[in-house]
Amino acid sequence: MSNDLIIVKQLPVIEDQLRQVKENIENRVQFALSLACTEETYKEVKRERAALAKEYKALEDRRKxxxxxxxxxxxxxxxxxxSCAGDIYADADAKLKKRINDVEDGIKKEKFDEIHSYFLEYCKSKDVDFITFKDTGxxxxxxxxxxxxxxxCAxxxxxxxxxxxxxxxxEHKEEILVEYKKSLNVAQAITNxxxxxxxxxxERQRRxxxxxxxxxxIESQKKVEAxxxxxxxxxxxPEPVTAPMEAATKTSTDETVFST
Structure with missing residues (x-):
């Protein structure tokens, strides 16, 4: 298709004097910046700032x-x-894309079904019954x-x-198999x-x-107690013997009676 369908006949022409007024703007700004801002002069600085802002706004409005x-x-x-070209092309592209996707999705589904069936049959031939096609990635x-x-798949x-x-x-192959079925990582299963x-x-040795x-x-305590x-x-x-003392007391009593 020829590029002559879209031709820019005339570029926009903007009459401006920005380059000519640049020096004037720089001088105005330089003067404002040179003012000392003190308690006595800050009002003058504010007036200069307001004037610059007004000029800038006027130029901005014109630029817009x-x-x-x-x-x-x-x-x-x-x-x-x-309306004449872009939307027509975009609409056609979307419709064609959908038609192509529908066909490709059908082809991929047919291919997936065949590969999935092959996977299941191959697993059966190898006596593997705990994995899925998703596990293959x-x-x-x-x-x-x-x-x-x-x-x-194979x-x-x-x-x-x-x-x-x-x-x-x-050793402990049953436990390892349980771990392996979780991750399909034999090294990790054995390690775990x-x-x-x-x-x-x-823990057994500690106990x-x-x-x-x-x-x-306990044995040491028993020995100490023994x-x-x-x-x-x-x-x-030994406890004191009291019988002889009682006999002596009786003899003394008897002697007292006889003497009387």
């Missing part, structure tokens, strides 16, 4: 007017462009061939079977179970040590 004047023809052209796209997708399932075989050689059993063994310490403490009991028996003081 020029901008709108320049944009007006373009906005009118843009509206015409959209495979995204079926238009660019992927069915052959490559099937190869990726490689994933083969890895699972190899790791299951490795788990069978491990080993760490758990190591912690259990350490046994505490029980032994308690038993030794020694103390033996010592107490050795230093026991």
């Amino acid at each position: 007017e020029v901008k709108n004047a320049i944009l007006a023809p373009y906005l009118k052209f843009e509206e015409l462009y959209k 495979i995204n079926v796209t238009m660019s992927d061939s069915k052959k490559s997708l099937k190869e990726r 490689a994933f399932v083969d890895r699972i079977t190899e790791e299951l075989a490795l788990i069978e050689t491990q 179970v080993s760490a758990r059993h190591r912690a259990i063994e350490e 046994e040590a505490l029980e032994l310490e308690k038993a030794n403490r 020694v103390m009991e033996s010592v107490a028996k050795e230093i026991e003081i």
